[in-house]
Amino acid sequence: xxLDSRWYEADSRFIAxxxxxxxxxxxxMSRDIDSHxxxxxxxxxxxxxxAGHARLSPQQCFALIANAQRLLEADxxxxxxxxxxxPGHYGPASHALQQAQNLQQALETLIHHRALLSPLLTPRLLxxxxxxxxxxxxxxxxxxxxxxxxxxxxxxxxxxSQWLSGERLPWECSFSHPEPRYVEQYWVHLGENTQFxxxxxxxxxxxxYLTRPWPNASAIARQVAHQQAQEQLHGLGFRxxxxxxxxxxxxxxARQAPSLEQTAQHFCVSQATLKRKLNKHGxxxxxxxxxxxxxxxxYLYQIKGLSNEAVAEYLNFSDPANFRRALxxxxxxxxxxIRQFLAx
Amino acid sequence: xxxxxxxxxHRYKLGLLLLAANAAVLLNLAFGTPKAFSEWNWxxxxxxxxxxxxxxxxxxxxxxxxxxxRVTNYLAYGLCFMFFSWWVDxxxxxxxxxxxxxxxxxxxxxxxxxxxILLTIGLFHWHREQQAINQQMEKRxxxxxxxxxxxxxxxxxxxxxxxxxxxxxxxxxIEQQQPLSLLALDIxxxxxxxxxxxxAEGDAVLQALSQLLLLNLRRHDLLCRLAGDRFVVLLPNTxxxxxxxxxxxxxQAVQSLAHKTRQHGERVYLSASTAVVMAVNExxxxxxxxxxxxxxxxxxxxxxxx
Numbered sequence: 001x002x003l004d005s006r007w008y009e010a011d012s013r014f015i016a017x018x019x020x021x022x023x024x025x026x027x028x029m030s031r032d033i034d035s036h037x038x039x040x041x042x043x044x045x046x047x048x049x050x051a052g053h054a055r056l057s058p059q060q061c062f063a064l065i066a067n068a069q070r071l072l073e074a075d076x077x078x079x080x081x082x083x084x085x086x087p088g089h090y091g092p093a094s095h096a097l098q099q100a101q102n103l104q105q106a107l108e109t110l111i112h113h114r115a116l117l118s119p120l121l122t123p124r125l126l127x128x129x130x131x132x133x134x135x136x137x138x139x140x141x142x143x144x145x146x147x148x149x150x151x152x153x154x155x156x157x158x159x160x161s162q163w164l165s166g167e168r169l170p171w172e173c174s175f176s177h178p179e180p181r182y183v184e185q186y187w188v189h190l191g192e193n194t195q196f197x198x199x200x201x202x203x204x205x206x207x208x209y210l211t212r213p214w215p216n217a218s219a220i221a222r223q224v225a226h227q228q229a230q231e232q233l234h235g236l237g238f239r240x241x242x243x244x245x246x247x248x249x250x251x252x253x254a255r256q257a258p259s260l261e262q263t264a265q266h267f268c269v270s271q272a273t274l275k276r277k278l279n280k281h282g283x284x285x286x287x288x289x290x291x292x293x294x295x296x297x298x299y300l301y302q303i304k305g306l307s308n309e310a311v312a313e314y315l316n317f318s319d320p321a322n323f324r325r326a327l328x329x330x331x332x333x334x335x336x337x338i339r340q341f342l343a344x
Numbered sequence: 345x346x347x348x349x350x351x352x353x354h355r356y357k358l359g360l361l362l363l364a365a366n367a368a369v370l371l372n373l374a375f376g377t378p379k380a381f382s383e384w385n386w387x388x389x390x391x392x393x394x395x396x397x398x399x400x401x402x403x404x405x406x407x408x409x410x411x412x413x414r415v416t417n418y419l420a421y422g423l424c425f426m427f428f429s430w431w432v433d434x435x436x437x438x439x440x441x442x443x444x445x446x447x448x449x450x451x452x453x454x455x456x457x458x459x460x461i462l463l464t465i466g467l468f469h470w471h472r473e474q475q476a477i478n479q480q481m482e483k484r485x486x487x488x489x490x491x492x493x494x495x496x497x498x499x500x501x502x503x504x505x506x507x508x509x510x511x512x513x514x515x516x517x518i519e520q521q522q523p524l525s526l527l528a529l530d531i532x533x534x535x536x537x538x539x540x541x542x543x544a545e546g547d548a549v550l551q552a553l554s555q556l557l558l559l560n561l562r563r564h565d566l567l568c569r570l571a572g573d574r575f576v577v578l579l580p581n582t583x584x585x586x587x588x589x590x591x592x593x594x595x596q597a598v599q600s601l602a603h604k605t606r607q608h609g610e611r612v613y614l615s616a617s618t619a620v621v622m623a624v625n626e627x628x629x630x631x632x633x634x635x636x637x638x639x640x641x642x643x644x645x646x647x648x649x650x
Contacts (some may be wrong), residue, residue: 027543030543030544030547031496031497072496073496074496075502075503075571076571076572079571079572080543083535083538083543084543159535162535163535163536163539181504182503182504182571184503184570184571184574184632184636185503185571185572187571187636188530188570188571188572188573188574189571189572191640192636192637192640
């Protein structure tokens, strides 16, 4: 079995308790929250986490986040958590992040070692000639906790890149959820240009910032840390979640729109098993299929600058009316509206 | 305070109450005969027993939430007496005393007015105490209070509280034809304080700043923490030029604050950016948005670290 043929699921226990979860626990405890109340219902013990023995599943992380949110009762919890998140103290992967020589390397590390650095949310990088785009996908069915995880991860990337680069970077964030009541938290932590009700949960930045050198980085230290983190991934036996791998498969095969049967075959499981696994993550096959095809369509419009007809043809729609209907279902917009939005 | 601590502080009151309640039961049992089950009047038991329980619950809330002291003692003793009175009242639903005994009426009726008087004295002093506390809350609270909108870190109102106050003040300023200004203050490069000295120190800086800013404001101003290291001051009856002057003063105050870290006592150098907007005919949300955009434009570009 290679790293790329296996995956983790919502109930795989592999997230070290003294990594990201400890960051959240520390935050809560700095606000005088009792550790027993914080861990109630998660099946975890504070002593185990402190001893470095505890391994959490994504589901347990979500339960912990839900508890923390409820007990902290503050709108800025996710943002404060995000500020503390990266580079972090998560073994060699954190070192590799810390020693990145520029933003591009940091993003590569973050994406490559996402099972260690960002197990709940998958970052993905896209480039066109003007901008670098980082968009975020749910790795394990976060459901009610998705917004918290998104806020935290975007804040984390922003805070880390500003810290390590030593300058203020003109990140622009967009979220798929509508403008929340506590929008001022977004202003302060993510900038005034934050947009809501968008197609993707995404951040973008003018491309030239990717390669600007960062001070205080060491190429050798980074290389060694990278190798050590790679060994750690081998120890885990996977580097991506099931939803993550399914997304890549469906997006790469967006032209053919593979059926459930073909997909199950590709992943060497039965159809019933795949269905059950998706159900466990609070989703279903069609939703994943639609998401992948929607992203492909947006990619073709935005990055490749294709016309309506070309996008429809690429995605194998024989009839423009069908394509319009499908796009409307995926995005809530007609093709021309989408093009207008993206042109902004 | 934990319950154990509370019980320790109030051990005499609570001990006396327990003793008195038990003595009442024993006295009743010694002189009376228990009523048969069929004689129980459920409506009375529910009404009187329920009231007694409520008194106990209120007593619990009072001693749990209030610091010990004179006012707390008045309130607690008042409630103790009232509870005792209701308690004796409940007992006679279960135990019948012979007709010639008169003390049970005394036991039932005498503590009630005493309790009422004590509670009233307590409430009166509580009112005075509250006025004193309101004085201390000056510049942090105006007219309206909702504890759920308190900020969790600093002793200020949060963003939601600010929004309500802004919309109230906007309406008021239009009605009274008076100008209303808003001032925003943001610490420059606050993230680096967190990185250098840790997040706990960052929190301490924010707490120190909120006190410092309060000292530099006028009586009728209102300071709130918007989010993170950004504070907003609501300035009623204030034009833009006066607001600018205040902003400058706050900026200078922040600069000359010599905050020392808790661990090593190092001096933390702080500077702040400010922005001022005067309300024109616009919605509260728009006003706050405009204030924030003005602030972003006022921010200096972050200097490269050495």
